[in-house]
Amino acid sequence: MARSEATTRLCALTREEKPVTQLIRFVLGPDGVMVPDTDAKAEGRGVWISLDRDAVAQAVKKKVFGRSLKCEVKVPDDLPALTQRRLEQRFLSALGMCRKAGQIVTGATKVRALLASGELIALLTATDASPDGRSKMVGPLKALHYGAEEEGIVGFDVPHIELLSSEQMGLALGLENVIHAALMNGAAARSALEKARRLALYSAKHGQSDSDRDAVGADILSNGME
Structure with a gap:
């Protein structure tokens, strides 16, 4: 059973109590x-x-890990990078599950059609997409948000995710390369969105207050939407 936002743990570094959705666990x-x-x-x-x-x-x-566990531990120097790779792997695996569940479409034509219908819960663009190709997808997505706002639809949010290269997405989906993709509503797609949020939050750049960081995952998922 998934942990709820209300479940909290103590960050061993800052000694702050936070929801587990804003933390990551390390195990000996x-x-x-x-x-x-x-x-x-x-x-x-x-x-x-x-x-x-x-x-x-x-x-x-x-040396927070050894101090927290009160014992000698071995900590890889590349633990931050290893952690990011693990989070990326979870997101990639989740995209593979979306493919098996039929909750993801790929290719510019199919993605544009889904954007036109509004029947998507997230737009995915490869980090190495061309500026022109990216703008042709982001434009219609902005129009969806503007339309929802004008109609007074509360809570409408279709994030734009740019976290993986075309090669990474292609490998996850069993295709040559994937530049554009879209997630459709379903349990597998919602799970992939949560894993994307965690990867985005972990990778976020700093210079923000703690309160601002509460929303940083959503900010990165909506990259370019402002």
Whole structure:
């Protein structure tokens, strides 16, 4: 059963209590090495850190893991990068599940048709897409949001996700390369959106207040929508 937003844990670095949706768990493996437990389901002693690459780097630097567990632990120097790769893998696997469930379409023509119908819950664009190709998708998506606003539709939000390369998306979906894709409503697609949010939040750049970071995942998912 998924943890709710109300479930909280203590960040071992900042000592702040936060919802688990804003944290990531690390677990001590049988070999004494700390590894990211991105699903927060692994057995063993765990340490929670804010879902933030800089925070994980600081936790490594300040030896937070060993201090929290009160024992000697091995912490890989590349733990921040390893954690990002694990979060990317979870998102990629989720996209593969969307394909099996029939909740994702690919290709510019099919994606434009879905945009025209409004029957999508997220637009995906490869990070290496051309500016022209990107604008041809983002324009109609903006129009959807403007239309919903004019009609007074509350809570309408179709995020624009740019987190993966065309090669990464292609591998996840069993295709050569994927530049444009769209998610349709369904359990698999909603799960993929949550994994995208966590990856976006972890990768976010800093210089923001803690209160601003509460919304940073949504900001990145809506990249270019302002």
